[in-house]
Amino acid sequence: MRQTQLFTKTKKEAPKDEVSKNAQLLIRAGFVHKEMAGVYSFLPLGLKVLSNIINVIREEMDAIGGQELALTALQDKELWQKTDRWDDKQVDVWFKTALKNGTELGLGWTHEEPITRLMTQQIASYRDLPVLAYQFQTKFRNETRAKSGIMRMREFMMKDMYSFARTEAEHQELYARVRAAYQRIFERVGLGGRTYAAFASGGAFSKYSEEFQTVSDAGEDLIYIDETSGQALNKEVLTDEVLADLGLTRENLVEKKSIEVGNIFTLGTKFSVPLGLTFKDETGAMAPVMMGCYGIGPGRVMGTIAEVLSDAAGLVWPASVAPFKVHLLSLNADEKTLEIYDALTAAGIETLYDDRDTSAGDKFSDSDLLGIPYRVVIGKRSLASGQAEVKPRVSADVEMISFEGLVSYFTQH
């Protein structure tokens, strides 16, 4: 894409009311726009990143047998009353609205209830199980205090997967499969080395859940890590009993602030019993379905990447989620650069071409701010030597590549 066609612009300063690094950088770079507290619009560059993250997640969910569907945002009050999760005293994050005739509706903040009811229409026999179903959807949560930029929003994209199994053993097999997929996802989006599966409260459903926690000072959680085993647990479950359970000792634990980027739960029969999701086993006996749920917030993942990978000059996107692969800068060499832009684009290499009529310094600093993985500079020196200057965003090293060699260089990198 030509940068002169992009309707967003960079800013030198962030709005004074944005404190979090992710929001400051994403706003300055023109990736997001703040609509209200805790409510952000995604602009073209930001949407590309978000979509790339979603696609990584989708690939991994599909790879473990997940089937994608789309549930509704509008929620049926009567359904949620059956599990006692409609009342504001039970769930304080509801946004509620009403039909013109007065019928109350909710805006979905999670989807265990509707998907469980939906599955009663689909699952009747052990032959129908197991099932892994997931969706990407905008969730609404009336947070008492929005903060941390795009990491704690009142309206946000979430991937939620639900598993349905015949037995506890089958459930554990599905759970392990999703858990492994989550590890691959965080690895692929560039958060692998610093993201831990941490034991956390299981809520009302089971003894533990596991949270995927990315170590960052911007985090709102505190986790304790046993660095030799790689095991971790949330501060909320740090008791002697739990430590004994997990075979950990306090002396070996290191405390870190962290961001919860994913959470996986065993639900058991918590929802299948009240909502009547049962199946007939091989003997003809009726049994409730064993369930699990698994969430990742792509927007929070994006904010986390911005928090932990960016540097003083700006954003740094891993190639897997970057809005473009190459940022092509013309320093008064527009004709040649356009030729190269056409060649890269024709080869399927996603390229943002800075064709603006502005100074070299402007282009360099904006390039650093946007955080595209590779910067390619074509200037007078290039025209003389026949070579482009290629610099990875994460490195200070510059490589000279001949004009003719650029396409194959980026096909291989």
Next chain:
RNA sequence: CGGGGUGUGGUAUAACGGUAUUACGCACGAUUCGGGUUCGUGUAAUCCGGGUUCAAUUCCCGGCACCCCGACCA
């Protein structure tokens, strides 16, 4: 939800109760052309409502919004 704070051009800021400042941006012209070039001209603002006052961006009251700390976060 408890406590604290802040609302001035698109952004960041200044102004004792007395002509709304400056920088960035944007427009035009010139200049420059490998790390946010330089110069000139121009453009654009006091959250909303009430009160005190000769006079309110400034003081007071109410509302709204935003931020911070804490609590909360199946």
